[in-house]
Amino acid sequence: xxxxxxxxxxxxxxxxxxxxxxxxxxxxxxxxxxxxxxxxxxxxxxxxxxxxxxxxxxxxxxxxxxxxxxxxxxxxxxxxxxxxxxxxxxxxxxxxxxxxxxxxxxxxxxxxxxxxxxxxxxxxxxxxxxxxxxxxxxxxxxxxxxxxxxxxxxxxxxxxxxxxxxxxxxxxxxxxxxxxxxxxxxxxxxxxxxxxxxxxxxxxxxxxxxxxxxxxxxxxxxxxxxxxxxxxxxxxxxx
Amino acid sequence: xxxxxxxxxxxxxxxxxxxxxxxxxxxxxxxxxxxxxxxxxxxxxxxxxxxxxxxxxxxxxxxxxxxxxxxxxxxxxxxxxxxxxxxxxxxxxxxxxxxxxxxxxxxxxxxxxxxxxxxxxxxxxxxxxxxxxxxxxxxxxxxxxxxxxxxxxxxxxxxxxxxxxxxxxxxxxxxxxxxxxxxxxxxxxxxxxxxxxxxxxxxxxxxxxxxx
Numbered sequence: 001x002x003x004x005x006x007x008x009x010x011x012x013x014x015x016x017x018x019x020x021x022x023x024x025x026x027x028x029x030x031x032x033x034x035x036x037x038x039x040x041x042x043x044x045x046x047x048x049x050x051x052x053x054x055x056x057x058x059x060x061x062x063x064x065x066x067x068x069x070x071x072x073x074x075x076x077x078x079x080x081x082x083x084x085x086x087x088x089x090x091x092x093x094x095x096x097x098x099x100x101x102x103x104x105x106x107x108x109x110x111x112x113x114x115x116x117x118x119x120x121x122x123x124x125x126x127x128x129x130x131x132x133x134x135x136x137x138x139x140x141x142x143x144x145x146x147x148x149x150x151x152x153x154x155x156x157x158x159x160x161x162x163x164x165x166x167x168x169x170x171x172x173x174x175x176x177x178x179x180x181x182x183x184x185x186x187x188x189x190x191x192x193x194x195x196x197x198x199x200x201x202x203x204x205x206x207x208x209x210x211x212x213x214x215x216x217x218x219x220x221x222x223x224x225x226x227x228x229x230x231x232x233x234x235x236x237x238x239x
Numbered sequence: 240x241x242x243x244x245x246x247x248x249x250x251x252x253x254x255x256x257x258x259x260x261x262x263x264x265x266x267x268x269x270x271x272x273x274x275x276x277x278x279x280x281x282x283x284x285x286x287x288x289x290x291x292x293x294x295x296x297x298x299x300x301x302x303x304x305x306x307x308x309x310x311x312x313x314x315x316x317x318x319x320x321x322x323x324x325x326x327x328x329x330x331x332x333x334x335x336x337x338x339x340x341x342x343x344x345x346x347x348x349x350x351x352x353x354x355x356x357x358x359x360x361x362x363x364x365x366x367x368x369x370x371x372x373x374x375x376x377x378x379x380x381x382x383x384x385x386x387x388x389x390x391x392x393x394x395x396x397x398x399x400x401x402x403x404x405x406x407x408x409x410x411x412x413x414x415x416x417x418x419x420x421x422x423x424x425x426x427x428x429x430x431x432x433x434x435x436x437x438x439x440x441x442x443x444x445x446x447x448x449x450x451x
Contacts, residue, residue: 086405139303141306
């Protein structure tokens with residue numbers, strides 16, 4: 001599923017980029033003005049998943065602010081609600097999160113383009129609750145009737161702190177409007193777990209895995225750059 | 240337009256990103272830091288593999304709801320085990336209807352492993368000794384007579400649901416089990432012993448001793 005999502009998004013990105021190539025500029029001047037400002041946006045994948053997936057509701061606002069030629073401070077804030085359901089368990093996690101960190105642009109733009117291929121780092125924190133809707137006692141021997149317990153216990157006041165490595169790209173679609181894709185590799189540092197249960201899903205972090213503290217995520221963002229000032233960059237010397 | 244690729248034969252994994260940002264780039268201006276970006280596809284492969292992790296299936300080796308283990312001992316020499324001849328166990332509902340238990344067959348054995356009810360605080364089980372069927376010499380089952388000596392036992396307990404994992408959900412453990420025998424004119428079970436505060440939390444050793 002994830003594989004298909006990624007390839008679909010790449011195809012979409014290529015399509016959008018192709019549209020964005022109309023404004024080709026053959027500018028041979030040595031200096032280009034670079035826009036500095038606050039870029040504000042939202043995660044389209046969370047909105048799409050909210051529409052498609054009945055068990056999911058999510059919303060995220062993200063922002064970055066350019067500090068220098070390649071360095072940005074960046075952050076995300078959002079809410080997520082996710083129901084995890086299988087044969088034996090049905091539980092809903094709900095809460096909000098905040099992530100802050102830096103993005104470093106590794107891509108050398110030509111001319112006056114301001115696209116990014118970046119790597120970044122985040123620290124994320126989430127507060128949330130988990131409600132056990134129902135569970136069915138797991139028995140290997142099913143001679144007696146299965147016992148399904150409609151529990152409804154809500155574990156509130158849960159929290160988690162994690163770090164993320166983020167890799168992504170951002171392309172300027174039209175003037176000041178950017179579209180981007182990123183993937184996140186996450187590792188939990190601490191978490192408060194409910195008694196006699198575990199954190200199956202952490203808003204902002206995503207689902208957890210039995211194997212340990214790592215998790216993954218991806219985002220597909222659209223954002224608008226509010227230009228605050230401009231700074232020139234030197235063009236690379238011609239060979 | 241695409242000819243600049245040919246100048247970069249050694250670089251393959253960067254083509255997509257080139258395509259993304261540089262449709263109109265002239266080849267002599269193409270200057271990128273390739274090395275930094277080579278790890279990007281590897282990163283995506285790692286993520287895809289992580290996404291396929293199979294912890295949504297409850298592994299058979301995971302300890303889940305434990306069953307009750309009964310061990311049969313000699314009533315005279317209570318230290319030594321003693322087999323029960325042709326014994327079979329089956330469940331009994333409150334209205335005395337029989338519940339066939341999986342994997343319970345007529346056998347001569349000194350131990351039984353029995354499932355307990357996870358939705359009630361007690362389980363009734365018939366331990367039927369010397370089980371055999373007299374078919375009256377006819378192949379039909381209407382006039383069959385079941386021979387042997389059935390004794391009805393009741394295991395009572397306090398249930399506790401314990402979280403196992405995402406895939407297995409919860410299991411039930413049975414605390415403070417107690418044992419009772421329904422008296423009939425011909426009980427083959429002569430006595431029982433349960434250590435105080437015995438909890439059925441695993442299947443590693445016997446929980447109940449029955450003397451006969």
